[in-house]
Each structure stands twice: as structure tokens, then as C-alpha cells.
Amino acid sequence: MVMKIGMIGLGKMGGNMVIRLKNGGQDVVGFDRSQEAIDHLVSQGVAADALTSDMDRFIELLGEPGQRAVWVMVPAGQITQSVIDDLAGRLSAGDVIIDGGNSNFHDTQRRGEALAAKGLHFVDVGTSGGVWGITEGYGMMVGGPDEGVERIRPALEALAPAPDRGWGHMGPTGSGHYVKMVHNGIEYGMMQAYAEGFELMKAHQTFNLDMAQIAEVWRHGTVIRSWLLDLTAEALKNSADFDQLSDYVADSGEGRWTIIDSIELGVPTPVITLATQMRFRSQQDVSYQGQMLSAMRRAFGGHAVKTLEATKQESVVPAVKPGESPKAAAPENIPTAAAQPSISGRSEAQELGETGQQRTTGDQKAGE
Numbered sequence: 001m002v003m004k005i006g007m008i009g010l011g012k013m014g015g016n017m018v019i020r021l022k023n024g025g026q027d028v029v030g031f032d033r034s035q036e037a038i039d040h041l042v043s044q045g046v047a048a049d050a051l052t053s054d055m056d057r058f059i060e061l062l063g064e065p066g067q068r069a070v071w072v073m074v075p076a077g078q079i080t081q082s083v084i085d086d087l088a089g090r091l092s093a094g095d096v097i098i099d100g101g102n103s104n105f106h107d108t109q110r111r112g113e114a115l116a117a118k119g120l121h122f123v124d125v126g127t128s129g130g131v132w133g134i135t136e137g138y139g140m141m142v143g144g145p146d147e148g149v150e151r152i153r154p155a156l157e158a159l160a161p162a163p164d165r166g167w168g169h170m171g172p173t174g175s176g177h178y179v180k181m182v183h184n185g186i187e188y189g190m191m192q193a194y195a196e197g198f199e200l201m202k203a204h205q206t207f208n209l210d211m212a213q214i215a216e217v218w219r220h221g222t223v224i225r226s227w228l229l230d231l232t233a234e235a236l237k238n239s240a241d242f243d244q245l246s247d248y249v250a251d252s253g254e255g256r257w258t259i260i261d262s263i264e265l266g267v268p269t270p271v272i273t274l275a276t277q278m279r280f281r282s283q284q285d286v287s288y289q290g291q292m293l294s295a296m297r298r299a300f301g302g303h304a305v306k307t308l309e310a311t312k313q314e315s316v317v318p319a320v321k322p323g324e325s326p327k328a329a330a331p332e333n334i335p336t337a338a339a340q341p342s343i344s345g346r347s348e349a350q351e352l353g354e355t356g357q358q359r360t361t362g363d364q365k366a367g368e
């Protein structure tokens with residue numbers, strides 16, 4: 001089946017979806033304010049007269065009132081709201097508006113009610129797959145009224161990995177975005193678990209393990225193989241690029257909303273919660289709470305603490321090689337440990353470890 005469908009937002013998600021819809025035989029038209037986004041799609045073989053940066057023209061291209069369908073693929077939040085408000089004023093009863101972004105499901109429920117009052121069908125599609133969706137197909141979690149969902153079935157079947165796989169009607173308006181929210185919470189948890197495991201193995205220098213080799217081995221046959229691991233293995237192959245990455249990890253809100261939902265329902269979600277909190281920590285340059293911990297520890301125990309300057313110098317400490325003692329690798333001028341004995345009778349140097357790292361051995365712990 002072929003349907004006419006309009007796409008608003010021709011960035012890396014919406015633009016690729018236009019191409020997949022076109023390749024799937026659908027009659028697709030697109031709108032973006034950016035001429036550059038339009039030119040890119042034209043260079044990819046999409047007809048120039050199916051794309052416009054003029055909203056009036058776009059609405060004309062959508063076809064018969066009451067039969068029109070518009071997929072909104074813009075960032076969640078205020079931009080989505082203003083695009084939907086604009087469409088609500090231009091479309092008429094029977095038309096379908098689809099929000100394919102990562103909107104908060106509460107916003108979606110509210111928008112659904114307002115649009116239903118005007119006779120418009122509002123369908124929320126939690127869309128997964130990122131930049132790979134163009135070739136692999138998109139996983140789609142669909143919410144909304146039956147009629148609206150049925151109307152856009154040809155588009156969903158063309159966008160999915162296969163017509164009968166990778167998409168489903170979850171329930172009423174909001175349910176698609178709700179399921180996508182939990183999907184993203186799980187995504188955070190899986191990513192964090194992989195990242196922790198690899199960092200641990202990298203720190204265990206006795207074995208001099210090769211992270212790229214391990215990721216590649218784990219991709220095949222193991223219990224923890226996954227697409228995320230496939231992507232990780234690929235990233236580890238290019239160590240020059242990997243080593244340049246900042247450890248700042250952004251978050252777009254889905255993890256936060258998942259935690260809020262878990263609190264409201266009283267359902268424990270420790271993995272997702274901690275994974276999200278780790279992102280917050282990564283987003284801090286110098287953490288105020290960490291500074292406060294140091295201040296308190298110094299105050300009550302007279303313990304030596306690191307200064308920002310010392311931490312900066314330490315970041316250029318050469319890595320300890322297997323067989324080499326940490327002391328040999330540590331520069332001598334890092335003022336991390338005082339020579340005076342601590343309350344436990346151990347020197348601060350012993351407590352911090354000779355490179356200034358936190359204590360790590362059972363013996364040291366027992367001696368506290």
C-alpha cells in the first residue's frame with residue numbers, strides 16, 4: 001500500500017526517514033527551514049519539488065484535507081510544541097499528526113487531548129535506530145487512536161526493518177513515547193554496564209588486556225553480545241579517535257523521566273537510576289559535592305586532599321605498565337599525600353596509595 005505522507009524536520013533522523021519512505025515506494029514530501037537540509041536530500045535522489053522550506057506550500061503538497069498525514073521529526077520540547085500548534089491551525093478534522101521524536105509522554109497525552117478536540121488524530125511514535133535506521137530500518141513504538149495508526153500503516157511498514165517486524169501499536173496516545181522512554185532508560189543501563197566492565201579490565205593492568213580484541217570476541221556467541229557492543233567494538237578499533245573523546249555524556253531527558261516514573265510508581269530501577277546519575281557526574285567539570293567531601297574529610301580527619309592543580313598535573317602521569325611499580329610511574333612533584341601519620345597510624349601516602357590513588361587492597365581497607 002502506498003500513502004502520501006509529509007515529514008517536518010529533515011535532519012539526520014527525518015531526512016533519512018524520507019529516503020527510506022521513498023525507497024519503500026511511499027509518496028513522501030518534506031519541509032525544513034534549512035535549505036542545506038533540502039539540498040542534501042536532493043543530492044540523495046529525492047525530487048526537489050517534493051521538498052520545501054515554505055509551510056504554505058508544504059500543506060498544499062500534503063493532498064486532500066481530512067486525508068493528510070504529517071510526521072513531525074524535530075527535537076522534543078518547545079520546538080515540537082510550536083510545530084504542532086502551527087499544524088493544528090492549518091490542518092482539519094480527520095488529518096493525522098505524528099510525533100516521532102522523544103517527547104515526554106505526559107506532553108504527548110496533553111497534546112493528544114487538545115488535538116482530538118479538533119478532530120485530529122495524534123499518533124506518537126517512539127522511534128529508535130539513530131543514523132542506522134536508513135539501512136537497518138527503525139524500531140517503532142506506536143501510541144494513539146486505532147484509526148490514526150491504521151491510516152499510517154504503510155509508512156510504518158516502510159520504515160520498519162520489515163513490514164511485520166520492529167513496530168507495534170502499544171496502546172492509547174502517549175503509550176508509544178512511554179515505551180520509548182523506558183527503552184532509553186534500559187539503553188542507559190546497558191551502556192553503563194559495558195563501559196564499567198571495560199574500564200575495570202583496562203585498569204587491571206596485570207593482564208595487559210586488549211579492549212578492542214575483547215569487544216570483538218564478545219560480539220560472537222556470548223550472552224552479552226548486542227548491537228551496542230557491535231558499535232563499541234567498532235569504536236575501539238579506532239583508538240586514535242576514541243582517545244580524543246571527552247568523557248562528558250549528555251542526556252536528553254528520557255533517563256530522568258524513567259526515574260521519575262519509577263518513583264511515582266514505587267518500582268525500583270537502581271541500574272537505570274545510577275546510569276543516569278553517572279551521566280550527571282560526567283557533565284560536571286569540578287563537582288562541588290566532591291570538593292565538599294574533601295573539605296569535610298580534611299577538617300575532621302586532618303587528611304591530605306588533592307588540589308585542582310595536583311589533579312591537573314596527575315592527568316599527565318604516564319600509564320603504569322604491567323610489571324612496573326606505580327611509584328616508578330608517578331611524578332614526584334604531585335602534592336597528593338602528606339608525610340605525617342594519619343589517625344590510623346598509616347601515613348597519608350599509604351592511605352592514598354603511592355600514586356595518590358584511593359586505597360584499593362583488602363589489607364589497606366582492614367587497616368583503616
Ligand SMILES: O=C(O)[C@H](O)[C@@H](O)[C@H](O)[C@H](O)COP(=O)(O)O
Pocket residue numbers: 102127128129130184187250251252253254255
Ligand atoms: O533509540 C535510539 O535511537 C536512541 O535512544 C535515541 O532515540 C536517543 O534519543 C539518542 O540517541 C540520544 O539520547 P540521550 O541523549 O538521552 O543519550
